[in-house]
Amino acid sequence: MFEERVGRVLHNMEEMGLEQMIISDPPSVFYLTGRWILPNERLLALYLNKNGNNKLFINKLFTVDGDIGIEKVWFSDTDPACRMIADCTDHEKPLGIDKKMAARFLLELMELGAGSSYKNASECVDGARRIKDGEEKEKMILASRLNDEAMARFRGLIKEGVTELEVAAGMCAIYKELGTEGPSFGPLVSFGANAAIGHHKPDGTVLKDGDCVLFDVGCKKNSYCSDMTRTFFYKSASEKGREVYEIVKKANLTAQAAMKPGMKFCEIDKVARDIITEAGYGPYFTHRLGHCIGIEVHDAGDVSSANQDIVQEGMIFSCEPGIYLPGELGVRIEDLMLITADGAVSLNRDSKEMEIIG
Amino acid sequence: MFEERVGRVLHNMEEMGLEQMIISDPPSVFYLTGRWILPNERLLALYLNKNGNNKLFINKLFTVDGDIGIEKVWFSDTDPACRMIADCTDHEKPLGIDKKMAARFLLELMELGAGSSYKNASECVDGARRIKDGEEKEKMILASRLNDEAMARFRGLIKEGVTELEVAAGMCAIYKELGTEGPSFGPLVSFGANAAIGHHKPDGTVLKDGDCVLFDVGCKKNSYCSDMTRTFFYKSASEKGREVYEIVKKANLTAQAAMKPGMKFCEIDKVARDIITEAGYGPYFTHRLGHCIGIEVHDAGDVSSANQDIVQEGMIFSCEPGIYLPGELGVRIEDLMLITADGAVSLNRDSKEMEIIG
Numbered sequence: 001m002f003e004e005r006v007g008r009v010l011h012n013m014e015e016m017g018l019e020q021m022i023i024s025d026p027p028s029v030f031y032l033t034g035r036w037i038l039p040n041e042r043l044l045a046l047y048l049n050k051n052g053n054n055k056l057f058i059n060k061l062f063t064v065d066g067d068i069g070i071e072k073v074w075f076s077d078t079d080p081a082c083r084m085i086a087d088c089t090d091h092e093k094p095l096g097i098d099k100k101m102a103a104r105f106l107l108e109l110m111e112l113g114a115g116s117s118y119k120n121a122s123e124c125v126d127g128a129r130r131i132k133d134g135e136e137k138e139k140m141i142l143a144s145r146l147n148d149e150a151m152a153r154f155r156g157l158i159k160e161g162v163t164e165l166e167v168a169a170g171m172c173a174i175y176k177e178l179g180t181e182g183p184s185f186g187p188l189v190s191f192g193a194n195a196a197i198g199h200h201k202p203d204g205t206v207l208k209d210g211d212c213v214l215f216d217v218g219c220k221k222n223s224y225c226s227d228m229t230r231t232f233f234y235k236s237a238s239e240k241g242r243e244v245y246e247i248v249k250k251a252n253l254t255a256q257a258a259m260k261p262g263m264k265f266c267e268i269d270k271v272a273r274d275i276i277t278e279a280g281y282g283p284y285f286t287h288r289l290g291h292c293i294g295i296e297v298h299d300a301g302d303v304s305s306a307n308q309d310i311v312q313e314g315m316i317f318s319c320e321p322g323i324y325l326p327g328e329l330g331v332r333i334e335d336l337m338l339i340t341a342d343g344a345v346s347l348n349r350d351s352k353e354m355e356i357i358g
Numbered sequence: 359m360f361e362e363r364v365g366r367v368l369h370n371m372e373e374m375g376l377e378q379m380i381i382s383d384p385p386s387v388f389y390l391t392g393r394w395i396l397p398n399e400r401l402l403a404l405y406l407n408k409n410g411n412n413k414l415f416i417n418k419l420f421t422v423d424g425d426i427g428i429e430k431v432w433f434s435d436t437d438p439a440c441r442m443i444a445d446c447t448d449h450e451k452p453l454g455i456d457k458k459m460a461a462r463f464l465l466e467l468m469e470l471g472a473g474s475s476y477k478n479a480s481e482c483v484d485g486a487r488r489i490k491d492g493e494e495k496e497k498m499i500l501a502s503r504l505n506d507e508a509m510a511r512f513r514g515l516i517k518e519g520v521t522e523l524e525v526a527a528g529m530c531a532i533y534k535e536l537g538t539e540g541p542s543f544g545p546l547v548s549f550g551a552n553a554a555i556g557h558h559k560p561d562g563t564v565l566k567d568g569d570c571v572l573f574d575v576g577c578k579k580n581s582y583c584s585d586m587t588r589t590f591f592y593k594s595a596s597e598k599g600r601e602v603y604e605i606v607k608k609a610n611l612t613a614q615a616a617m618k619p620g621m622k623f624c625e626i627d628k629v630a631r632d633i634i635t636e637a638g639y640g641p642y643f644t645h646r647l648g649h650c651i652g653i654e655v656h657d658a659g660d661v662s663s664a665n666q667d668i669v670q671e672g673m674i675f676s677c678e679p680g681i682y683l684p685g686e687l688g689v690r691i692e693d694l695m696l697i698t699a700d701g702a703v704s705l706n707r708d709s710k711e712m713e714i715i716g
Binding site: 040041061062077078097098099100101102103104106107108119122198199288298304305306 | 556
């Protein structure tokens with residue numbers, strides 16, 4: 001167990017009026033224990049209590065080597081695992097639950113009266129994860145440095161006659177060569193009008209002259225994620241493409257320059273959105289400005305018009321404005337930003353100047 | 359919506375005393391609607407009510423093309439999705455919940471008073487999925503036929519100096535060549551003593567003379583899964599290896615011959631387990647005999663000593679006895695079985711005779 005991290009979770013629990021909670025989400029268990037346990041449909045439960053009666057409930061099918069500073073309680077597929085947990089919880093006190101616990105376990109714990117009430121207490125651990133400690137910052141910086149190296153090489157995949165799927169496959173090979181654990185999400189490769197489609201997955205579309213080329217890509221290194229988007233043009237760029245590119249770049253840079261601790265997330269979103277809206281493209285920036293990132297590509301928390309939370313030193317999130325013109329093109333420019341004492345630094349160094357390739 | 363499937367779910371709900379339920383698990387939504395919607399951390403909810411007031415609640419980020427015979431209710435990331443669902447449920451009646459709904463949605467629905475009580479009602483849809491209809495049987499047969507073809511070719515991957523990881527990569531390529539959607543799970547390739555380790559993942563282990571070679575593999579075709587295990591020997595087989603192989607084969611064949619509707623799942627497990635126990639290897643058969651399979655490799659329901667449920671015509675599950683001798687070898691032989699009116703047929707035709715390769 002990382003005691004300092006556990007201490008922060010317990011502190012957050014206290015602020016929420018909780019003395020006990022169950023954490024079941026594997027990335028959060030990894031965050032606190034340093035071990036990846038992927039139970040699939042089976043139960044995994046890290047029980048925390050302010051009195052120090054912490055326990056990790058794990059199915060015997062999985063392995064957790066060595067002493068990790070917490071009592072391990074093993075159960076088999078035929079053992080009453082929820083009953084074993086309920087035998088350990090304080091039935092007279094509210095029980096915090098993390099957001100992804102499967103309904104079948106929660107409903108069974110409720111039937112067993114494991115707590116006096118049940119509260120979604122994910123924010124206790126999500127809030128701790130949102131502020132990176134020194135070790136995490138180093139890992140995030142390394143993952144993004146490797147992503148920069150990858151992006152430099154990805155430019156070489158933009159060739160006559162290539163398909164989106166071929167480029168995506170080439171990216172996976174490059175991530176492997178760079179010694180990463182692979183992509184942190186399926187690389188998004190979109191040519192031309194495909195770049196205007198939200199969640200477009202690489203397909204057999206062939207690159208053609210004048211296409212924009214959108215790469216939204218990231219890798220994992222030491223279990224931490226990177227995530228970056230660059231948009232290029234193949235052989236030539238239309239007037240509209242150039243105009244849109246410069247607006248998106250300005251939104252990206254201006255929002256980054258404005259970031260500092262003490263702001264609200266929604267205020268950062270507004271800086272970027274105002275620039276795009278003033279340029280007349282407001283309706284074509286169809287998503288939030290960014291999302292928190294760390295052990296997961298989408299850690300809890302986002303940079304959106306709805307998020308009133310305060311930005312704090314040590315947070316890392318994406319800054320990814322975009323303009324999408326249906327049937328025509330899409331441009332998005334994304335970096336990961338680390339909030340510092342008096343501003344923010346980008347974890348990505350890859351150039352954002354408009355580039356025509358080929 | 360597949361009306362006949364929805365009818366079976368509603369029938370199961372009635373037996374459980376439920377007039378309404380929410381299905382959120384993507385494979386179950388696919389089973390009922392024919393559409394794959396993968397919402398990741400976002401909410402997806404198929405609401406069924408015996409009065410016909412069925413609705414599909416989906417985030418606007420996803421696409422569901424065409425008329426699928428159910429009203430679609432779209433919401434954005436900033437809409438109060440749980441409130442929208444609670445506005446539609448009958449607050450005076452118990453509400454069924456499927457087993458994987460994330461705690462944060464369930465706790466919010468509870469706060470909103472969406473039902474008079476909440477019940478894990480997954481079995482209503484899992485029970486329907488467990489009995490395959492005609493179209494599903496055809497798809498399962500095809501997926502296993504392709505898996506047979508693949509296994510025939512996988513034998514060619516057993517070569518001097520090869521590693522487990524190289525064989526696994528070769529398998530993925532063959533599944534692609536055969537026109538499948540890829541493996542239904544990461545192919546398990548274990549050489550020698552590795553075959554005795556539960557959940558061993560392919561690594562850099564190099565094949566050597568006398569090794570057993572365990573392949574536990576499956577593919578997806580038309581969204582349905584296959585799953586089969588064969589164990590070979592490389593260049594030679596020890597006396598112990600031959601003995602264990604024949605015992606496992608006998609357990610596999612005898613259990614298959616015993617299967618018929620009306621039995622309990624635990625009785626089938628016992629047939630195989632008794633053979634292995636009588637041969638003196640009981641403690642080395644360390645898992646259940648099988649699991650149900652369909653849209654997921656592990657559909658709900660298993661062939662274990664603890665399962666008192668009754669086997670019914672149209673069910674498909676694996677029959678996979680094994681003997682694992684730590685530090686030495688492991689043998690498992692697995693087929694998928696379809697329960698018929700008066701017995702069972704194997705969906706796999708690949709030979710189970712002991713084979714020494716190389």
